[in-house]
Amino acid sequence: MVASWDMTAPQSSSDYLKVLRTDLEDLVATAKERLAPLDPEALLQRPTPDSWSVAECPAHLMATNAGYLASIDEALRRSPATPGIGHTSFRGGRLAAWFIRQSGPEVPRKSKAPRVFAPKDADVGPGVVAAYLEQQREIDRLLVAAEGAGLMRIKVPSPASRLIRLRLGDAFRLMVEHERRHVLQAIRVLDTPGAGHA
Numbered sequence: 001m002v003a004s005w006d007m008t009a010p011q012s013s014s015d016y017l018k019v020l021r022t023d024l025e026d027l028v029a030t031a032k033e034r035l036a037p038l039d040p041e042a043l044l045q046r047p048t049p050d051s052w053s054v055a056e057c058p059a060h061l062m063a064t065n066a067g068y069l070a071s072i073d074e075a076l077r078r079s080p081a082t083p084g085i086g087h088t089s090f091r092g093g094r095l096a097a098w099f100i101r102q103s104g105p106e107v108p109r110k111s112k113a114p115r116v117f118a119p120k121d122a123d124v125g126p127g128v129v130a131a132y133l134e135q136q137r138e139i140d141r142l143l144v145a146a147e148g149a150g151l152m153r154i155k156v157p158s159p160a161s162r163l164i165r166l167r168l169g170d171a172f173r174l175m176v177e178h179e180r181r182h183v184l185q186a187i188r189v190l191d192t193p194g195a196g197h198a
Contacts, residue, residue: 020143024143035054043126047192054189065179100173143172
């Protein structure tokens, strides 16, 4: 899974959304192939006592995504998209680019997830991967709904802090890059010698 985005130059909003949908499809395909077939024991096994299990990675993603999805859905309802009208190009913001890098797979320094987004025992049952895949369908639905919306004009709050507001296009990219980080983390856990396999 290689990131296919570039925030250094303006690009067509429609093309930007298509890239995001393609990246999301790639993540979903990987999760279906590598994570969905796992039995409960493999999902919950930890390579080390202080590391996350495979199941905790999608559980964390669902917790963080939930805040973005509610805000994006509300924003699109307030400012419905009109295909072919409105902002036709998108360029990511500099501050958003920093947040995205900190949340993505190539983060320079590891940090613990905020407690509110930390995986909870109740969220890592056998159905966690199926629930994660269901949430991906909701993300894709919102990406489709955003066609023709003002990706630069519409802003949504970060679930980490209501004081941080991101452009709609940046919020979508942050979600996808954050997902890439933790899907890859789940696969690393799965590929660790001694981890369980289905």
